[in-house]
Amino acid sequence: QSALTQPASVSGSPGQSITISCTGTSSDVGGYNYVSWYQQHPGKAPKLMIYDVSNRPSGVSDRFSGSKSGNTASLTISGLQAEDEADYYCSSYTSSITYVFGTGTKVTVL
Amino acid sequence: EVQLVESGGGLVKPGGSLRLSCAASGFPFNSAWMSWVRQAPGKGLEWVGRIKSKGGGETTDYAAPVNGRFHISRDDSQNTLYLEMNSLKTEDTAIYFCSWSGLNYFNSWGQGTLVTVAS
Numbered sequence: 001q002s003a004l005t006q007p008a009s010v011s012g013s014p015g016q017s018i019t020i021s022c023t024g025t026s027s028d029v030g031g032y033n034y035v036s037w038y039q040q041h042p043g044k045a046p047k048l049m050i051y052d053v054s055n056r057p058s059g060v061s062d063r064f065s066g067s068k069s070g071n072t073a074s075l076t077i078s079g080l081q082a083e084d085e086a087d088y089y090c091s092s093y094t095s096s097i098t099y100v101f102g103t104g105t106k107v108t109v110l
Numbered sequence: 111e112v113q114l115v116e117s118g119g120g121l122v123k124p125g126g127s128l129r130l131s132c133a134a135s136g137f138p139f140n141s142a143w144m145s146w147v148r149q150a151p152g153k154g155l156e157w158v159g160r161i162k163s164k165g166g167g168e169t170t171d172y173a174a175p176v177n178g179r180f181h182i183s184r185d186d187s188q189n190t191l192y193l194e195m196n197s198l199k200t201e202d203t204a205i206y207f208c209s210w211s212g213l214n215y216f217n218s219w220g221q222g223t224l225v226t227v228a229s
Binding site: 001003032034036038040044045046047048051052057089091093097098099100101102103104 | 145147154155156157160171172173174207212213214215216217218219220221222
């Protein structure tokens with residue numbers, strides 16, 4: 001199972017919006033509404049930010065939103081803040097009854 | 111408050127074995143699906159495997175690179191998750207995280223334990 005494809009890096013200025021893409025296949029992202037997103041600061045454990053494509057766990061800022069079209073899922077961060085600088089990973093359930101993560105995207109706040 | 115605390119990591123030679131533990135608290139462990147996810151130094155996340163609750167038959171599923179070498183188990187009386195790793199390879203070197211899994215996502219994570227496979 002190959003990793004889902006994410007851009008290596010995305011950057012934006014404070015207050016701007018950025019979008020991170022996550023591209024898979026019809027056997028994972030495109031086949032199920034089971035895409036989730038994780039934020040990981042250096043040396044820390046990942047944190048769930050979005051589940052089931054577009055749902056936010058309680059406590060996660062509404063500046064984070066998720067969507068999906070075909071085999072590509074997206075995470076949008078609006079009103080970018082310094083604390084959003086981190087690595088972000090998508091994940092999807094697959095037809096092999098396994099899970100696959102994305103390659104990861106480093107978000108830089110300029 | 112949900113807490114997941116991994117332990118058991120360390121240095122092991124190629125071909126060796128190691129057992130990791132994950133002590134859980136703050137949520138109904140006996141009904142929880144639990145997963146292991148690893149992260150090689152400086153690399154991305156990789157799903158290792160999952161065990162369903164007893165009510166789900168304690169079914170296990172594994173990623174292809176570890177299938178047949180790794181075994182996940184649980185002790186609900188001790189609120190503890192285990193990962194038995196055999197025939198370890200240098201490419202198994204990583205931080206191993208345990209996670210309380212939702213149906214198809216990873217809800218809460220521990221801080222991880224480092225496993226280094228080297229001669």
